[in-house]
Amino acid sequence: MTSHDTPSNGAHILPISVYAKTLLVLLVLMAITVWAGQQTLPGGTVVNNIVAMSIAVIKASLVVMFFMHVKFSSKLTQFWAVVGFLWLTLLFMILVDYYSRAWEPVDSWNQADPGSSTPRGRMEPGGAHPDPNGFNVRPR
Amino acid sequence: MAAIAQETPQEHHGPVHHQFENIVQQNEAYAIGMWTFLVTEIMFFGALFLSYGLYRWRYPVDFSRVHEELNINLGAFNTTVLLVSSFSMALGVHFAQLKDRAKVLKALSVTIACAFTFLVVKYFEYGAKLEHHLFPGANFRPEAEHLHGGNPNVAQMFYSLYFAMTGLHGIHVLVGILVIGFLMLLWVKKNPLVTEDFMPTEMIGLYWHFVDLVWIFLFPLYYLIPK
Numbered sequence: 001m002t003s004h005d006t007p008s009n010g011a012h013i014l015p016i017s018v019y020a021k022t023l024l025v026l027l028v029l030m031a032i033t034v035w036a037g038q039q040t041l042p043g044g045t046v047v048n049n050i051v052a053m054s055i056a057v058i059k060a061s062l063v064v065m066f067f068m069h070v071k072f073s074s075k076l077t078q079f080w081a082v083v084g085f086l087w088l089t090l091l092f093m094i095l096v097d098y099y100s101r102a103w104e105p106v107d108s109w110n111q112a113d114p115g116s117s118t119p120r121g122r123m124e125p126g127g128a129h130p131d132p133n134g135f136n137v138r139p140r
Numbered sequence: 141m142a143a144i145a146q147e148t149p150q151e152h153h154g155p156v157h158h159q160f161e162n163i164v165q166q167n168e169a170y171a172i173g174m175w176t177f178l179v180t181e182i183m184f185f186g187a188l189f190l191s192y193g194l195y196r197w198r199y200p201v202d203f204s205r206v207h208e209e210l211n212i213n214l215g216a217f218n219t220t221v222l223l224v225s226s227f228s229m230a231l232g233v234h235f236a237q238l239k240d241r242a243k244v245l246k247a248l249s250v251t252i253a254c255a256f257t258f259l260v261v262k263y264f265e266y267g268a269k270l271e272h273h274l275f276p277g278a279n280f281r282p283e284a285e286h287l288h289g290g291n292p293n294v295a296q297m298f299y300s301l302y303f304a305m306t307g308l309h310g311i312h313v314l315v316g317i318l319v320i321g322f323l324m325l326l327w328v329k330k331n332p333l334v335t336e337d338f339m340p341t342e343m344i345g346l347y348w349h350f351v352d353l354v355w356i357f358l359f360p361l362y363y364l365i366p367k
Contacts, residue, residue, distance in 0.1 A: 008155060008163070009155055009163065009237065009239075009336070009337060009338055010155075010162075010163035010164050010166070010167045011237035011238075011338055013234065013237050013238065014234065016231065016234060019227055019230045019231060019234065020227070022227070022230075023223060023224070023226075023227040026223045027220065027223060030216065030219050030220065030223065030359075033359075033360055033364065034212065034216050034364065037212075037360065037363075037364030037365075037366060038364075040367075045200065045204075045366040045367065048366035049366065052360040052361075052364055052366075053360070055360070056356050056357050056359075056360050059356045060353050060356050060357070063226060063349050063352060063353055063356065064349075064353070066230075067226050067227070067229070067230045067345075067349045067352075068345075068346055068349045068350075069342075073168075073171060074164075074168045074171075076168060076172060077168060077171045077172055077175060080172055080175040080176065080179065081175055081178075083179060084175070084178060084179035084182040084183075085182065087179070087182065087183060087186070088182055088183075088186045088189075091183075091186050091187070091190055092190060092193070094190065095190075095193065095194070095197070098194065098197070
């Protein structure tokens with residue numbers, strides 16, 4: 001299924017049924033995500049979030065693969081499509097910084113010293129954040 | 141030299157432009173150009189998704205309470221509308237590949253109608269939020285019932301992100317309507333730019349599917365926050 005069925009305009013023509021099936025699966029997945037979002041799943045809200053995001057990723061992949069023809073595109077096009085989402089995962093690695101602050105062996109910043117280093121709250125594992133009103137905002 | 145001198149701008153040059161070896165290479169160049177643009181769009185929206193992720197992670201309970209003000213049915217309806225519009229856009233490209241002008245126009249009309257429906261629903265959703273003074277800023281003073289027990293400061297953050305992200309997405313829908321409208325005009329006028337070459341239709345299709353893609357993530361993140 002590559003160049004032998006390519007007409008003069010270079011189109012790779014898929015049957016309409018491919019698009020119809022994609023739409024059907026997308027709608028079913030949407031119904032599942034709405035339903036799953038309102039359930040109390042074992043494992044808590046983390047599981048809800050994982051389910052919702054997994055379904056969103058599957059839906060997005062279907063749109064990219066079939067509606068956007070990436071499954072049937074050249075390798076270079078596929079590379080470009082992947083690069084965008086790869087960059088997104090790198091961006092989200094910033095979250096590691098927020099996650100790891102609780103591991104630092106620093107008690108807190110010195111409130112009496114306005115020149116002290118970046119304020120860091122100390123969180124006990126599973127404990128409350130020392131500043132209940134927001135991120136580490138230094139009182140002025 | 142003689143061959144170059146003979147070519148004038150008015151001359152019809154066939155489907156392959158002179159800088160390309162063949163039609164496959166030309167079409168690939170189109171597609172990669174469009175995907176490069178879409179990568180910048182992913183970066184653009186990605187930063188907003190990251191800020192959303194940070195605040196949702198920081199205030200999971202307040203986000204869940206405040207989000208109850210959003211109407212899941214309207215959100216699900218709009219998701220369906222966008223998915224159908226993406227389907228009809230894909231059909232539009234399919235018929236453009238087959239050079240079936242009448243069906244291209246029908247499919248693109250459905251896409252534009254869906255885009256309008258989406259914006260009308262969004263208009264009513266925004267209207268209700270403004271009516272309840274939920275727009276962040278100096279006029280943010282909602283009744284307690286509209287906060288559903290959430291912290292007002294977090295609620296303001298939630299609605300800042302909500303209006304920024306769905307607003308930016310809404311602008312993309314609006315641009316989509318304009319671009320698809322212009323594409324339809326070219327098809328109505330039988331402009332060879334679109335009737336002889338399906339790639340312009342395909343590229344606008346890629347843009348439209350991207351708009352759908354963003355909503356696929358916005359919908360669960362804003363309307364389906366677990367308790």
